[in-house]
Amino acid sequence: MNSTVLRAVFPDRPPTKTDVVSGGLAGGLALLHGTWPAPGNGLRWEWIALGFVLGAIVLGPVAQSPVGKRIGAMARDLSIAARLVVMAIVITVTLVLATVVFPDVIFRNVSIGILAVIPFYVVGHVVVARELGGWQTAS
Template sequence: MALIDWFPDRPPTWSEVGSAGFGVLSVLTMIPMQRPISPSWLVVGFVTATIGLGPVAQSSAGAWVGNWFRGIGEAGRAVAIVVFVLTLWGTVFALEPPISVLASTIAGAVAALALYVIVFVVLSGSIEGWTTPQDGS
């Protein structure tokens, strides 16, 4: 699988670029408050997100999830996101991981997302519109 296959067959949107930028700014404001940062958990977050954004997203399972997510409509997506966030929050609350582990993993994942969006912009050569086409491509 070539690197270009990791990206949608369309240019990125301003919403995608802005979301990645907001994520980076959020992490940059969070990191100075978290001591110590764990390099190993930073790598775990980066590698996990990279795998999820690339090969997993482009697999048949990733395509199925993407089609399902687009097919449930805006209200369904909102409910799915809320359920995901509540599940994640409940898991963190129940397991109580050290904050440095959590912050480092999140920082690594956001770094992977930012790099993904930067490469997406460079490979496509442009940024177009605020939303993706309705056909889900």
């Protein structure tokens, strides 16, 4: 892949400790929710695949688009109180969608797919950047 394509998918910075930890936690949550309680836990692979594809699109090209970059910059500029309000709104909307709009099996499986893409994205970012931002080697 040439660098123009990679810029459309990954940020122009090395991944941070927070990125790596978030990727690991997301992968762990995807595994936890994808395997417990088993068997007969209602996994539907077509919905998981849809969530995976949607997550990849949002993490990559959408986040690196001018609108995505503007939203990211606005989010970083928010105060702690404003971030808490935004998180409360997102949680409320998510709960309404999960309980009223979408059947539980669809919402749960799409969520697993979205969580599952995050570690792959972080690994790809590390490979492309070839470094970890803010991490020092032992001297």
